[in-house]
Amino acid sequence: MVTPTALEAELLEVAGAVPDPELPVLTLQELGVVRAVHVRGTDAVxxxxxxxxxxxxAVEAMSLDIERALHEHGVREVTVRRxxxxAWSTDDITxxxxxxxxxxxxxPPRVRQEAGPVTVALGPTRTPTTAEVDKADQxxxxHCGSADTELLSRFSSTACKALRRCLVCREPFDHFKEL
Structure with missing residues (x-):
C-alpha cells in the first residue's frame, strides 16, 4: 500500500468530512466508504x-457532495471512482x-469476531438475552441499553437497516445490519 502524500491526506479529510446523505449524523469517513484520494496532475484528484x-x-449524491467539497477546497478537477x-462491510464503520x-x-452493527462471510439465520425474531448468548452478539x-429486543421487520427505512423494538422501554429503533 502506498502512503498518501500530505496533500492527499488533507484532501482525504475534506472528502471524508462530507455527511452521508442517508445518515447525515455520520461522515463518509466514519461510515468507511471513502477509501483514498490520489492527486492526478497539477489541479486534479x-x-x-x-x-x-x-x-x-446514495452513491450519486455522495459523489456530487464529495466533488462540491473538494471544489470549495480549491481543487478544479475531481473524479469520483467507485x-x-x-467490498465495504460494517466492520469499516469507525x-x-x-x-x-x-x-x-x-x-450500530455488531462487531464481527471473525473475518469472512456473515452467516444469515432465519429464526426467532427476539434477540437472545445475556444468559443465552455472548454479549458481543446482542x-x-x-435508548435504554437493554438487550431484550425483538425484530419487527428485516428491512427498515433503508435496505441496510432492520426495524426492532425494545421489550423494556417499548421504543422502536433501527438496527444497522451487519454486512
Missing part, C-alpha cells in the same frame, strides 16, 4: 469511493461512527 452495497442509491474491491449511530437512536436498544 481522483477519489476512491466504495458503496455500502453495489446498488446503493471501487468495489475490497468507533466514532458507531457511537454517533447509537446517540442518534440507531443500534443487539442493544440505543
Amino acid at each position: 481522483e477519489v476512491e469511493l466504495t458503496p455500502t452495497y453495489t446498488g446503493c442509491p 471501487v468495489l474491491t475490497p 468507533d466514532e461512527g458507531r457511537r454517533k449511530l447509537r446517540e442518534f437512536g440507531i443500534a 443487539i442493544r436498544c440505543p
Whole structure:
C-alpha cells in the first residue's frame, strides 16, 4: 500500500468530512466508504469511493457532495471512482461512527469476531438475552441499553437497516445490519 502524500491526506479529510446523505449524523469517513484520494496532475484528484452495497442509491449524491467539497477546497478537477474491491462491510464503520449511530437512536452493527462471510439465520425474531448468548452478539436498544429486543421487520427505512423494538422501554429503533 502506498502512503498518501500530505496533500492527499488533507484532501482525504475534506472528502471524508462530507455527511452521508442517508445518515447525515455520520461522515463518509466514519461510515468507511471513502477509501483514498490520489492527486492526478497539477489541479486534479481522483477519489476512491466504495458503496455500502453495489446498488446503493446514495452513491450519486455522495459523489456530487464529495466533488462540491473538494471544489470549495480549491481543487478544479475531481473524479469520483467507485471501487468495489475490497467490498465495504460494517466492520469499516469507525468507533466514532458507531457511537454517533447509537446517540442518534440507531443500534450500530455488531462487531464481527471473525473475518469472512456473515452467516444469515432465519429464526426467532427476539434477540437472545445475556444468559443465552455472548454479549458481543446482542443487539442493544440505543435508548435504554437493554438487550431484550425483538425484530419487527428485516428491512427498515433503508435496505441496510432492520426495524426492532425494545421489550423494556417499548421504543422502536433501527438496527444497522451487519454486512
